[in-house]
Every structure is written in structure tokens, then in C-alpha cells.
Amino acid sequence: MNKMAASMVQTGEDAFRKIFKYYKRRNPPPDFSDVLDFSKTTLLDKVVAVTLNPAAVSDVEAATVGLQPVRSWRAFSLQGHPGFIFICNPFLPGSQPFWVRQCLKTYPQKPNVCNLDMHMCPTDTQDIWGKSLRGLSVLPSAKRQEKTLLERLRWVTLGYHYNWDAKTYSADHYTPFPADLQTLSVQITAACGFPGFSPEAGILNYYRSDSSLGIHVDESELDHSRPLLSLSFGQTAIFLLGGLCRKDPPAALYMHSGDVMVMSGQSRLLYHAVPRIVPAPQRHPDLEVDSHNLALSRQDGAVVESVSEEDWAVCSRYIQSSRVNVTVRQVLGPGQSFPQTSTDVKQTAHSTEEGQSGKRKRSETAQT
Numbered sequence: 001m002n003k004m005a006a007s008m009v010q011t012g013e014d015a016f017r018k019i020f021k022y023y024k025r026r027n028p029p030p031d032f033s034d035v036l037d038f039s040k041t042t043l044l045d046k047v048v049a050v051t052l053n054p055a056a057v058s059d060v061e062a063a064t065v066g067l068q069p070v071r072s073w074r075a076f077s078l079q080g081h082p083g084f085i086f087i088c089n090p091f092l093p094g095s096q097p098f099w100v101r102q103c104l105k106t107y108p109q110k111p112n113v114c115n116l117d118m119h120m121c122p123t124d125t126q127d128i129w130g131k132s133l134r135g136l137s138v139l140p141s142a143k144r145q146e147k148t149l150l151e152r153l154r155w156v157t158l159g160y161h162y163n164w165d166a167k168t169y170s171a172d173h174y175t176p177f178p179a180d181l182q183t184l185s186v187q188i189t190a191a192c193g194f195p196g197f198s199p200e201a202g203i204l205n206y207y208r209s210d211s212s213l214g215i216h217v218d219e220s221e222l223d224h225s226r227p228l229l230s231l232s233f234g235q236t237a238i239f240l241l242g243g244l245c246r247k248d249p250p251a252a253l254y255m256h257s258g259d260v261m262v263m264s265g266q267s268r269l270l271y272h273a274v275p276r277i278v279p280a281p282q283r284h285p286d287l288e289v290d291s292h293n294l295a296l297s298r299q300d301g302a303v304v305e306s307v308s309e310e311d312w313a314v315c316s317r318y319i320q321s322s323r324v325n326v327t328v329r330q331v332l333g334p335g336q337s338f339p340q341t342s343t344d345v346k347q348t349a350h351s352t353e354e355g356q357s358g359k360r361k362r363s364e365t366a367q368t
């Protein structure tokens with residue numbers, strides 16, 4: 001541990017907040033030497049290898065969603081955090097462009113919900129991609145007066161749409177969860193030992209190079225025995241993984257493009273945050289359109305299709321400076337249903353305490 005980080009931990013008082021601020025700091029920039037990089041072959045004592053279940057997903061099934069055979073995935077956990085699983089980019093070379101395109105072009109479309117819907121009418125947010133193309137092709141954003149809708153996109157919700165104010169999901173705000181992302185999520189969670197995971201809600205966060213995500217725990221889902229899945233594309237994030245108490249000092253790790261994280265079991269409710277986006281280590285070969293991409297599209301039952309050159313020109317420009325994170329959640333356990341709505345609650349006594357219990361604490365959403 002470098003001296004700066006060590007001295008902050010020793011003071012004891014809200015170590016997470018101090019480390020968050022440390023990594024967020026611009027001037028002087030922080031020392032990144034304590035940030036764990038699972039993509040490096042030399043791993044430290046606190047990193048534990050995780051055995052996955054290759055029998056849960058056939059190689060053919062995995063290839064349809066653009067994943068390598070499960071036996072070749074490199075998966076790790078951190079000592080003291082059982083249930084935390086980090087999978088180093090399990091995607092087949094050339095398949096990430098499809099998922100990036102879905103995140104930028106497809107998932108922001110209606111009926112999904114995005115931050116722009118909060119202050120714009122549905123007709124104006126109907127074709128974020130189409131309405132952004134001209135602006136994006138003219139000049140770099142710094143030289144343009146107005147940002148395109150794509151550049152103003154901060155979050156998209158899928159399935160049971162998360163209500164950021166009430167910090168709840170509800171039965172009456174649901175649209176079908178995208179089938180392709182559902183298949184991908186079911187395969188990854190099955191390989192991690194969670195057969196029967198049901199992707200019901202998704203949150204996409206769009207980070208520019210100066211965005212961060214505050215310290216929070218994802219607890220609004222009603223069944224915490226189900227894992228939470230996280231996928232990252234584009235630029236690298238510094239991810240802080242803390243403990244069950246908000247003040248526990250966190251570990252810092254890099255999340256590169258294609259990396260997958262599963263928070264399950266005792267690690268399902270750990271505090272976490274993203275204090276900083278850093279440039280991807282080098283020009284990422286997996287983010288280039290190449291022959292693998294075309295080969296994948298011809299496979300029987302393929303979910304992953306090839307991305308047109310026009311679409312990729314826009315996507316690759318976007319992710320040169322941005323990061324997209326997708327979290328997939330199961331909200332309800334088998335046979336479980338939502339508690340009474342707030343309208344019902346008003347008519348019922350003694351229900352306010354219970355109404356607080358499912359809260360998802362989040363001090364900041366992805367912000368610039």
C-alpha cells in the first residue's frame with residue numbers, strides 16, 4: 001500500500017470516503033500503484049482463484065452471445081469477500097462491438113427509460129441515436145455549441161425501471177427486458193453457480209472521462225440471495241469495493257473493457273463506488289471490428305450480430321473517451337411479489353418502517 005493510502009486508512013474515520021476522494025482528485029493526481037489489476041498475470045496474496053462451472057454453459061451457447069468457452073475464463077475473488085467474482089474479459093475477440101452498439105443505439109430506445117426522459121417529452125427522446133448522428137459527425141464535442149443527446153445520456157433502465165427518488169422498483173413500471181442481454185446474463189450467472197437467475201431489471205450508466213459514481217450499496221432488489229451482475233465496456237474504471245459497513249476501507253481495482261463482476265452471497269450487499277475513469281491501457285484490440293465479428297454473425301442461433309461500419313464509427317468514437325457499465329439484477333425471488341404501493345401504504349397503518357427497508361442508497365449517480 002502506498003504511503004498516502006496507508007495514512008488515510010490509519011485515521012479510521014470514514015476511510016471509504018477519504019479513499020474515494022483520493023482517487024477522484026485531479027490535482028495532484030493520485031498514485032495508482034495500489035490499484036489491483038486482474039488482467040496482469042502476477043497477482044497478489046489477497047487475490048484468490050475462483051473455479052467456475054464449465055458444464056453450465058456449452059461452448060456453442062457461449063459463442064452465440066459472444067463469450068469464450070467457460071473453461072478458458074479467468075475468474076478471481078478477493079480474500080475476505082466470498083461471493084465476489086471478477087471475470088477478466090470473457091468475451092470472444094470481436095464480440096464487444098455488438099454489446100457496445102446495443103448499449104449506445106438499442107437499449108436507450110423506447111420503451112426503455114433514460115435520464116433525458118426526466119425533462120424532455122417522449123417524442124424528443126425517441127431516437128437518441130438518430131438525432132445525435134449529425135452532431136457527432138460534424139465536430140468534436142468541445143468545438144460544438146450543443147452536446148448531442150447521446151453525449152447527454154447518463155443512465156438507461158430496463159425491465160423493472162428503477163425509481164431513483166423512491167429507490168424502489170414496482171410492478172406497474174415494467175417493460176420487457178431485452179432478450180439478448182437476458183441470455184448473456186443467464187449464461188454468465190449459471191457459469192458462476194447461479195442457475196435460474198432471472199434478469200428482471202437493468203441499469204446502464206454512461207460515464208464520460210470526468211464522471212464518477214458515489215458510494216452505495218444495491219439493496220432495492222427484494223431478493224438478495226440472487227447475484228448482481230456487472231459488465232463494463234470502453235474506458236477503464238477504478239472500482240472501490242468496501243465492506244458491509246459504509247466506513248470500511250475499500251480495495252481499489254481496475255475494471256477494463258469486457259470485464260465482468262458478480263456480487264453474490266456475502267458480497268451481494270458490499271458498499272462500492274467508481275471514483276474515476278482512466279484511459280484504457282492501450283488501443284483495445286477487442287474493441288476493433290474484425291473478422292471474428294463477421295464469423296460470429298453467421299453462426300446458427302447467434303445473438304451477437306456484426307456491427308455495420310457506420311454504427312461502429314460512432315460507437316468507437318464514443319468509447320474512446322467514455323465507459324458504459326451495465327448492471328443486471330433479479331428483483332423478486334421465486335413466488336415473491338412487490339409490497340403495497342405508496343398509495344396503498346397511505347391507507348394502511350404501521351407500514352412506514354417496512355417501506356424503508358428496500359432502499360438503494362446512492363449518494364450520487366454517474367455524474368460529471
Ligand code: OGA
Binds near residue numbers: 203230237255273
Ligand atoms: C451500479 C454500479 C458500478 C460501475 O450501477 O449500481 O455500482 O462499475 N455500477 O459502474
Ligand code: MN
Binds near residue numbers: 216217218272
Ligand atoms: Mn452498484
